Amino acid sequence: MSALGKEVVEVLARRRAGGPLSITVDEVDKILSGLGVPLGGTKAVPVPLRATRMYFSGTKWLKPDHPDAHGHALVDVADLPEWIRPVVDKRSAGAVSAGHGEASEVDEQAGPRARVPFHFEWSPQPGVNGIGSGRNLRGKSTLLNVLMWSLTGRCPQFQNDVRSWIEHVEVDWKVGVERLRVEFDAVDGVAAGQVIRIMEADSDARSTVLGQFDGADFEGVMGSLMMTRLRLENIPVWTDTAARVHAWPAYSSSFVVRANQLDPIVGNEQTIGLRMMQMFIGTDWAPVQAAAMTARRGMDTARDAAKDKAQAAGEAVEASRRAAEKQVQDVRTKIGKLPAETPDMQLVLDAATRASDLAREVHKLEAKLIAQTSLAGTARQQLKAVKARVHTSYEDALAARFFHHMRPSVCPRCAAQVTPERQAAEPDKHECSVCTSELNLKALQSDVIVAASVPDELVAGLVARTSGSDGEDPDAEEGPLDEVEAAQAAVAAAEAAVAELTAEIATLTTERDEAAARVEVGSALLSAASERRVLELDLARAEGALGALTRSSDPATVDPVDPVHLAVVEAAEQVLKKWVKNDQDPMLVQISADIERLTQSFGADNLSGFALSGGANMTLRENGVKQTYSGLTAGEKLRVKIATAIALIQHGYVEGIGRHPGFLVLDSPSAEEMPEEDLATMVRALRDVAGEAEMQIFVATRNAAPLVDLLPQANRVVAEGNAYVW
Template sequence: MSNLADEIVKNLARRQGDRRHQMDAADVDTILQDMNIPTTATKAVPVPLRATRIHFRGTKLLKPSHPDAVGRQPLDIVASAPTEPVTLFDDEPGVLDPPLEDGEQQAVVQLVPVPFNFQWNPQSGVNGIGSGRNLRGKSTILNVLMWSLTGRCARFQPDIKLWIEHVDVDWTVGPERLQVTFEARDGKAAGQVLKLGDIGGPDRTTVLGEFDEVSFEHVMGSLMMPRLHLERIPVWTDALEVIHTWPVYASSFVVRAKQLDPIVGNEQTLGIRMMQMFVGTDWVPAHAAAATAKRGMETTRKTATDKAKTAGETVKALRDTSRQAVDDAKDELARLPVQDTDLKTVLELANRASELSRQVHQLDTRLLAQTELVDTARQQLRAARARAHTQEETALATKFFHRMRPSVCPRCTAEVTAERQAAEPTHHRCSVCTSRLNLEALEADVIVAATVPPATVSALVSGATPSGPDPASAGEQPVDDVEAAAAALAAAQQRTTTMQGQIREISARRDALAAEAEAGRNLLTAANERRTLELRLARAEGALAALDQSGDPAAIDPVDPVRAAVADAAEQVLQKWVKDEQDPLLATISAEIENLADSFGAGNLRNIKLNGSASMSMYKSAAKTTYSGLTDGEKLRLKIATAIALINHGFAANIGRHPGLLVLDSPAAEEMPDADLATMVEALQTVAQGAEMQIFVATRNAGPLLDLLPAANRIVAGDDNYVW
């Protein structure tokens, strides 16, 4: 049984009202082990990590105009398509040509191959890499150093990545001497990690691991983590547990002038964990594991609760939908007619209406013919009346003119004498024109010339003869053309009127039957709709009843409450233990940070306090502020001071996990004049004399390096020269 388990049992016992949490320490130890929470403290003892030799070689490809290319034969080189550069050290940003367009040919350029072979044996303490100008190779040395340490290809310029062909970097890790050696092709490494022996002992080469581009990082982590006594850092991010290992630690060994947050390390989400690891409190790994386990359970529980909430909202929505469906079906049923009918009745009505429609059609056809007869009779009557009128006028005119006794000739106005008029019966001549008269007509008292056609004479005689009954046709009434035509028209009109009445009557009966049939069809449709709606209503009521009976879904807790209680209690206990152990250490470290910041040229900062959340408060002159409120130059000084203080604290007290390796990238890039840089380098030397550490400073302000560092501790290229 562990002390941690005993304390967790006490913590759980104080939680009243929950008997599930009453367990013994042995059970708690079993649960802790199952959740990968350490039950014992991990003593943090720093293990020094030092680079003792940096060697790399390859072939530069330079322009023919480059000073180093003078006197060498150029080669035609096909320019490769560049990739986007990502620069680790900011004083050498990559400059690339734009990518090739579709169909564009790769350019052929003349470059001069110039072999290079760089080797340097950095020392303990402060090592400087300087040049008179930027882009002179400082960052390449640091990139090669970190490439060999992390297994990740540092963010070289694309051309330099192609130049490097072989790398050897020798390291000391605690008492061991290791060498990372590999061949490089286009920035892809393949090689070995060798153990050369122990410090001060004979060379005994042993292969510790082999790697290629894919496995390089893993091999370095598996070798470095146990040797440096570094614990894995579990962190719960979003809905996933992430285990941070060697790359996170290695990145914290570099302080970049343009990546100043967080205060410790370079991973914003891991600032607290990195600080706790480097401060060296014994229970930090256990606390990180407990916090991650607790966060994982909370996330799992929250996910289950969210799912149950979503399911409950879905059930409610379904219930509302079903209730609305029931109401809608009832409303539609209420709007349907209650009468009923059958298909046979509807068909009979439709057939009778169809028969009447047929009769109406026949009558319409007959009416059309009868209408034409009426029009014909009307025209005949009109013609008869016209003929009768003409005959009457002719008869009247004949009588009028035959009874005239003109006294003068109507043409020549010659006098018609009485003697001539009296001589007409005897002389048989017209008293006016002296033409011979028709004797037969004269006997009928009709005066007409003998030259007039017989038909005309007959008509005149007939018209002049008084009408009387014909002895041959005694008993028969004479028929008048006009009267006959009028009678025929009246009869035709009567038949038309009769047929129209029949059509109206039959049409009315037909329309009534059609309306009755349509109403029957509507009732049949309504009956079908009623059956459909009744089925809908039954289904909706069944679904609603099922949803009402099921109730709202409750959240099922997927987390064992006992395990959750143990994880929560463990996190509380360990958090207190870490805080109790860490607070006095942070007070000591904060005082050292303030002294270092003052020596680095930030004397206006006082009362600096690094707290347990990896944040920092202070006074700037008379105003209280925080790390985030400082200028970048002040942040840089404080971040370097914090890293140095953590290293110094660890090696001075023999606690902590920082291996004492620190890389400072271009500290003078942030508003740091030569005088302040010199002050910082001098302060770093003073600190390095009292603690085991190795610091690399890369800067284009080479003056302080030349003035303050021994020749073995510096690589400086003056003027326009290159470091390698």
């Protein structure tokens, strides 16, 4: 039975107003263990971490005119290894990366390069170690990057050329009393090597391989080796959707303070600043509290997800219900628009038969009408011809009468005079008074003047046509008149037949259209009846769906969390919060005082009244006015962040508790509004603190003078003027 389990049982019992609770301490322990919550706190004892030796080597590929290229063999870019050729091809060797000259333009032209081998070796000391140069970009950051590369297993952000230059790295670390060497070969930032433990006995040194890596597994190897040796525990946290465990990358990143990364106040991971502070302070129950809070947040997330799912399901049911209601209403509306009558199929069939018969009859009559119309046209043409012929005969008779009774006085051709004597001699001489032709005596008796040479049938016609001029009735000529009347009678009969057929067709057409209309109405009613049956089936289905949705209740929320488990973990979180606070608050008072003292010793004497809270928030006074860490300037934040890191290290050293290994890297602190005298004050204060507490601090800065003045030769690597650090 655990102490935590006992306290949880008591808390649960009090929540039940003193009533009995059917859960035991063993059951609580089992629940907590199942949720990943440790049952006991762990004593945090700091394990020192120190870098004792640093070595790296490789090859620089420099342009021939570079100062460091003199005396070295030239190699054409085409002859370089393939993996380095693009880097050399596209970057001038004079480009400043982590420390070799001013930045230059891209050099796209291939050409010879000087092959300049290099190596660097240094043995950092306990306390404060300085890395400085007279100018920026002289290789200071490269040393820190190589150091952290070997510690974290993650390649830092080298410049491309420097990353490609480094070919071999060896860094010796002292972890507590154990000596480890991290050695690896690198190809353009990809490391392959091993971690060995070096044991010295008398004058002999033996080594044991602890882990090997090749590329991406470097970080995992370092994490597994360092977490256990430094007695660091995983930091579980709950993100938006899942639990996440922070381990070696989060811890190792907190060992570095950079001027461009000042939030949060502890470490460099904003989401775990609180947890990182608790781990470094060293309260026994801090890791357990983190695990309990993570478990509870996981349950809350599961509950919220279940509620959201149920709500979404309820909204889906309601949407389906509304859709079903609309569908029922739409179908009813469609049914209401249909005619209510039911068609008489026999009447519809009779009407269809009648319409078909009438259509055939109309077709036959139309054929007769076409033929009769043609006959009427022919009769009219014949009547017209008879009339024309009769008219011509009548005109001929009139002309004959006219011309044969003429007594011309002049020849119509030669204009010679026709004398009266010649005209009077016609009956006696039997000659035409105009042309002197012999006359037909028989015709002359009828007063028809015609030459004897004219055929008899023509003479008879002329006599007949001219005889009417003597006052006889024209109606006596029955022949022509009978022919016209007969033609007119034929036309009238034909037109009467056409009219009769037209009237009969019109009557039958009307009857046919009426029958067809009755068929169309019946068909429409039949179609409507069929549609009604389909819609009535649709209505039945829609009403059934609506009835099912109406009877069903909204989906209930199924709680995915065991309420007993939730009650246990909430009670555990409450207990652990109190225990951590009770252990932590007195420590925070002392740590806050140390932060104030250190910050003021770094030159920020306008800041006072520091109070580091259990939530990893900082309040203070700036010139007597209330202020927070987030409201400080970048330079003030830098001083306070460094002071906080050192105060945590001091706390672990003095109290013998905590988890900070006492290893700290300060990268370019003078970059944030820190004049040289303030940097000197900080270095002096750091040196004094390192003398009081066991720690190793690396300071990289462009202001090299304070390092030279305040640090021993063995504790510094300084390049003065335009020189390079390596």
